[in-house]
Amino acid sequence: METPEIQPWLFQIEPYPGESLSHFLGRFRRANELTPTGLGKMAGLGGAIARWEKFRFNPPPSREELEALAVVVGVEGDRLVEMLPSAGVGMKLEPIRLCGACYAESPCHRIEWQFKTTEGCDRHSLRLLSECPNCKARFKIPALWVDGWCQRCFMTFPEMVKHQKAVD
Ligand SMILES: [Zn+2]
Ligand SMILES: [Zn+2]
Missing domain, CATH: 1.10.260.40 (lambda repressor-like DNA-binding domains)
Structure with missing residues (x-):
């Protein structure tokens, strides 16, 4: 395959670990x-x-x-x-899920949250949120996460941590 040329006029951004x-x-x-x-x-x-x-x-x-x-x-x-599901891993297209504690540490959506096998966040032993705990709005697709808050009631993702239940 022909190698396209590097395009130096574009801004490059650093991926976060685990980012989708x-x-x-x-x-x-x-x-x-x-x-x-x-x-x-x-x-x-x-x-x-x-x-x-x-x-x-x-x-x-x-x-x-x-x-x-x-x-x-x-x-x-x-x-x-690494930003994609590994081969054979089932994906949940929706709802889009979130661990607010992870987001507070590293502001991104993690690909593992959409795996069918993922029940909660291993790092924080918390259940994932699949809607805003304040107003119940579904989360937008992560490509549209600009400000890190609920688009309807503006509760920030890190604030949502206190509504996450512990994994039992
Ligand atoms: Zn977490
Ligand atoms: Zn909300």
Whole structure:
């Protein structure tokens, strides 16, 4: 495959440990004022970006697609693979889930929260939230998490920790 050229005019951003592809792509697009379509065009991926931001990985991103994206976002292809579910892991497309304690430490959506097998946060021994505990609004897709608060009542994600139940 032909190697696309590095595009030095783009702002690069550092991924957070465990960050989901959706959250990372949203941050990258905002830093560069790109729409999902615009980024898809730049990477030669058509409508894939919008699908991936919704965790629609069927069919899963190919290695070629990830390498093409890697060049544009300035992150290694292997690092992008870490933002995806491992092969064979079932994904919950919705609801989007959150551990507020994790978010307080590292402001990102973690890919493992959407695994079907994930019951709670191992790090904090807390159940995950699947809606705002204050107003019951569902969380937006992580690509749209700009401010780290509920889009309806503005309760911040770190504040939601006190509503998370312990894993029993
Ligand atoms: Zn946590
Ligand atoms: Zn709310």
